[in-house]
Amino acid sequence: MKKKLSLTFPRRLVSEPITYKLIKNYNLIVNIIKAKITPYEEGRLDLEIIGEKNAINEGIKYLTDLGVSVKPLIQEIKWNPDRCNHCTVCVPLCPVSAFEVDRKERTVSFNDEKCIACGVCVQACPYRAIEIVF
Ligand code: SF4
Ligand code: SF4
Structure with a gap:
């Protein structure tokens, strides 16, 4: 399945390799739609993720446990x-x-x-x- 997500993450997570971990640990395909990440500021990342339903749900859980706000991306x-x-x-x-x-x-x-x-x-x-x- 495929999901488009909008991630907002706090300053402390700006350098966290979020997309790398989604790919490596959850076997997801990640397409970055839009990114606005500035050192020492809140970051925003819009992604399309593709993978097995369970893997997507686990990937989202990883993000939320980390402190990332995950919302469906609405264009x-x-x-x-x-x-x-x-x-x-x-x-x-x-x-x-x-x-x-x-x-x-x-x-x-x-x-x-x-x-x-x-x-x-x-x-x-x-x-x-x-x-x-x-
Ligand atoms: S209005 Fe434009 S964006 Fe909306 S469905 Fe039609 S072609 Fe697509
Ligand atoms: S009808 Fe209006 S919105 Fe549609 S293509 Fe022409 S100028 Fe653009």
């Missing part, structure tokens, strides 16, 4: 209507039809409740009206 998609020029490029690309076209008004609107945060539209929008927020 939020923000649509900026002020930047949108209603070009409709994003509409056919969205796998869950989160963009709706009002043909009469010739406008596009975004339904964030449908969005599964796949990110396809973010790359495609020529006006940078869509962004991913972690």
Whole structure:
């Protein structure tokens, strides 16, 4: 199975080889999505981990026992209507039809409740009206 996690760890753990231990001790594949680690400050690490369910759960237990805060990573998609020029490029690309076209008004609107945060539209929008927020 696969899980995306957001880790926040205190200053004392900034130099701890967390990803190395997840790989070596729990046989997990670890992809770093985003890292913000500064010496002597709190660290933030967003990861995707892949492995057996039990191994993932044990890896998460290792992190929490260590004092790391582990939360599911939620990628939020923000649509900026002020930047949108209603070009409709994003509409056919969205796998869950989160963009709706009002043909009469010739406008596009975004339904964030449908969005599964796949990110396809973010790359495609020529006006940078869509962004991913972690
Ligand atoms: S691609 Fe961008 S500018 Fe075009 S309709 Fe979609 S959000 Fe608006
Ligand atoms: S991120 Fe993916 S699911 Fe969400 S609106 Fe864009 S294309 Fe659709």
